[in-house]
Amino acid sequence: xxxxxxxxxxxxxxxxxxxxxxxxxxxxxxxxxxxxxxxxxxxxxxxxxxxxxxxxxxxxxxxxxxxxxxxxxxxxxxxxxxxxxxxxxxxxxxxxxxxxxxxxxxxxxxxxxxxxxxxxxxxxxxxxxxxxxxxxxxxxxxxxxxxxxxxxxxxxxxxxxxxxxxxxxx
Numbered sequence: 001x002x003x004x005x006x007x008x009x010x011x012x013x014x015x016x017x018x019x020x021x022x023x024x025x026x027x028x029x030x031x032x033x034x035x036x037x038x039x040x041x042x043x044x045x046x047x048x049x050x051x052x053x054x055x056x057x058x059x060x061x062x063x064x065x066x067x068x069x070x071x072x073x074x075x076x077x078x079x080x081x082x083x084x085x086x087x088x089x090x091x092x093x094x095x096x097x098x099x100x101x102x103x104x105x106x107x108x109x110x111x112x113x114x115x116x117x118x119x120x121x122x123x124x125x126x127x128x129x130x131x132x133x134x135x136x137x138x139x140x141x142x143x144x145x146x147x148x149x150x151x152x153x154x155x156x157x158x159x160x161x162x163x164x165x166x167x168x169x170x
Contacts, residue, residue: 017130020062024055024096032088051100053138060126061155062097070120072139079103117142 029051037047054075061069067159071079082089083103106116124141127134 011078016065017059020096021056021059021130022060023054023114024092026064027055027092027095029082029088029092032078032082034086035085039081040077047078049135050075050138053135054078054082056127056131057123058092058101059096060123061101062093068119069123069126070116070118071123074138 009130031079033044033047033051035048036042037044038054040047042050044116057069057071058079080103082092095101106119110116120142124139127139
C-alpha cells in the first residue's frame with residue numbers, strides 16, 4: 001500500500017468543514033499547551049505548532065464519524081495531555097463535533113492487518129485535500145521499504161507515527 005493508493009475520506013461540504021475548523025482553531029488550550037511544554041521540555045513555539053496540528057486532526061475526525069484516521073506520534077502526545085484536562089477536552093469535542101471524540105489505540109490485530117497503516121495514509125491524503133502538504137517533521141510519510149518497526153504498524157515511518165486513531169461515539 002502506498003500513499004497514493006489510499007483515497008482521501010469524503011467529508012461534508014467545504015462550508016461545514018470551514019465552520020468546524022474555525023471552532024477548533026479558536027478553542028483556547030493555553031493551560032494544556034503549558035502543561036505539554038512542561039512535561040515534554042519543548043519550546044512554546046513548537047508546542048503551538050503541535051496545537052494547530054492536533055486541532056486540524058480532530059476537525060477531520062469530527063467530520064468523519066466512525067473514525068479511520070491514523071495519528072502522528074508527536075501530535076498523539078499532545079492529545080494525551082489534552083485528554084487529561086477532561087472537562088476542557090469534553091467541551092472541545094461538544095463544540096466541534098456535538099459528541100465525544102474517542103482516542104482509540106490500535107489493537108495488535110489492527111497492526112498485523114495493516115489497518116493502522118491504511119488509517120495513517122488516509123490521514124495524510126485527507127490532510128492534503130484540506131490543508132495542502134502536511135509538515136513531514138510532524139506527519140512523516142511512510143516509506144515502502146521494510147525497516148525495523150517500533151510497534152507503530154507503519155513500514156518505514158521513521159518512528160514518527162502513533163498507533164492511535166480517532167473514533168466518534170454518540
